[in-house]
Amino acid sequence: MDLWGILKCMTPGHKDIPLQKWIEPIGRANKECDIHEPNISSKHCTIEKRMIGNETIFFITDVSSNGTWVNHSLIDKLEQVPLTCYDEITLLDPNLQKKKCISYMFVDIEFEKKESALGGPQSRYEILDFLGIGGFGVVRKVKRISDGTLWAMKKINISKARAKGEDKMIRNECDVLRQVNHPSIIKLGEVLETRDFVYIIMEFISGGNLLRGVRLANEHEREIHKQELDTLKEKMADCVNKHKVDEYNVLEEKYLNLKEEIDYTAFSEDVCRLIVKQILEALKYLHSKNIIHRDLKLENIMWTGKNYEIRVTDFGFGRVVGDDFIAGTICGTTLYAPPEFYKRQPYNGPKADIYSCGIVLYNMICNSFPFDCSLSPSELARAISEGKIIKRKKLESSSIELIDLLNNMLCVDPEKRFTSEQCLNHEFFKRKHEASSSLIEISKPAF
Template identity: 30%
Template sequence: MYTEKVLRGMGYKMEAMLGEGSYSKVKLAHSQKHKSQVAIKVVDRKKAPHDFVHKFLPRELALLRTVRHENIVRVYEFIEVCNGRLYIVMEAAATDLLQKVQEGNGVPADVARAMFSQIVNAVSYLHHNGIVHRDLKCENILLTADNQVRLTDFGFGRFAAGYPDLSQTYCGSAAYAPPEVLLGVPYDPRKYDVWSLGVILYVMVTGCMPFDDSNVAALPLIQRKALVYPDDVAVEESVRVIVSLLLQFSPSTRPSIKQVSEQSWLQQSRGDGINRTG
């Protein structure tokens, strides 16, 4: 196969398929150069929609060339070949947060706090540098073997200064999207990310989604109602306070990522050995 021949010639030995979409796939490989396993995202520009090729992909590549943070997936190199394919070589992870949650029906409170602190750390770095993600979800939180977070998938990312620099593109996953995005009104993309963090934290501590997204049109009405927790799951009050804060229906009352990072529950993880920058 042409793809594998090109990669073999560059010192990459393909090992397994990690995931596959309609115009991209992610493969696990061993790199002679980096002397470790890597994940290679293969994008087929010929199969991809025009908007993706000319708008979202260039943004993603620009962002990946810019970001450098311990809790954001490291990109080793970009390989472009004449058949229209693009290869993005990244560090490989052991699992992702969704799998972690499904394995244990949630994540223990102390582990959840350490992980969530790292996620907030990564998003703080992005927002500080004028970058928004707009697709934060459990599947896009990769984890190393020792539970270190690596935020990935910047397909809907963009440079944005925040309010009054508003976005209008409907993007991301409905289950993690705030009401203003679902309602189709111009939105502050930074507050989008903050809402998604609330969904992620809820999922981590309960093992289930906070809102029923089977009917997307009705989702904003559900999001406006008081948040309900499963009867059989004990969630400490300090965590409920943060989740409630993050999932404020009105973006104007939703906190900034800086305000999130200052929450006392997260401050407790400062002494856990996790490095924080940005």
């Protein structure tokens, strides 16, 4: 049988695997794979080509002991999972076994030929590393052949999106990106469209998203205080052995207070100031052009890898509106949605973006959402509607200016909630102040 596909190896030190059989076994036993890692099974998974009517379908089946991941998601053992061109296949856990796992990009040769002939990116871009997966398709790093510049390519099955009535979101993103030009907003390279697919070529951002940044900042905080916590635990254990109840209680309270502060700490105020100012400047620009984002969240804010520069991304819910626009459709991610969403009220789009930005800022400071996420959906909706924001310990040592800005961004009443311009003119961005221990009591409106 002729060569119909390739597993292009994305892990240095390993080779590509040609796909020729109807069912191709992948693992240590297949000499074509040249795999010697003992944690990878002799027969780890199979790649199958199958004809269903006039359509060619590809499947991957995991038969391993230690798991197979497709686009960084573990697939169930013995389950046949459909594959599409440029999907990422990883043998072993890509998160926990980075040094041992091997990753491949699945390439459907016939698909590449057809898409290239129809105006796709295949002849102009070299397809490289896996960057992520969204609701509509895979995102990969690509290199423009003409000049060697790096970009991010979002591959979207537009025919499937159209069948689900979701193609409008894709058009929205393209329309918004074509209209904007701001240093803190992701830049559009070009949009290529074939019969069944849309390829959005965007600025490549190397630093990951802000959610990852918050998690890394918290991990750093934990590392800094690890020795202090361990010492307290040792002293507590000693108190138990010596039956020193009063001393144990004092140490336990100190330990729990410190642990709570560490658990709910991410960035410093200075770092938050640098980042949130860029987000607000991007929102001010968008709102001045009557564009609302409607899905602002940590995952949609990317690091450039240069200092604290960010880019606002993912305009699938974005919309160009008139000056008097009042939205009636709930969009975006619910934990970032303002109280008026939960009250089923029409809402002011720009003010909804500001509320979402306030949730982002709270996360950046406290490494958590401002609400009790263990509540039932109805209880959580009520808490958000009523502005019942949790008073994290970290906020007790935060500046008056930060607390006041959060109050005005997370204000339940959208009429009283700040605009992007009011936020940028706030004292928080103008000068530094000493922290106060009585901030929560001073700032009553939201906290």
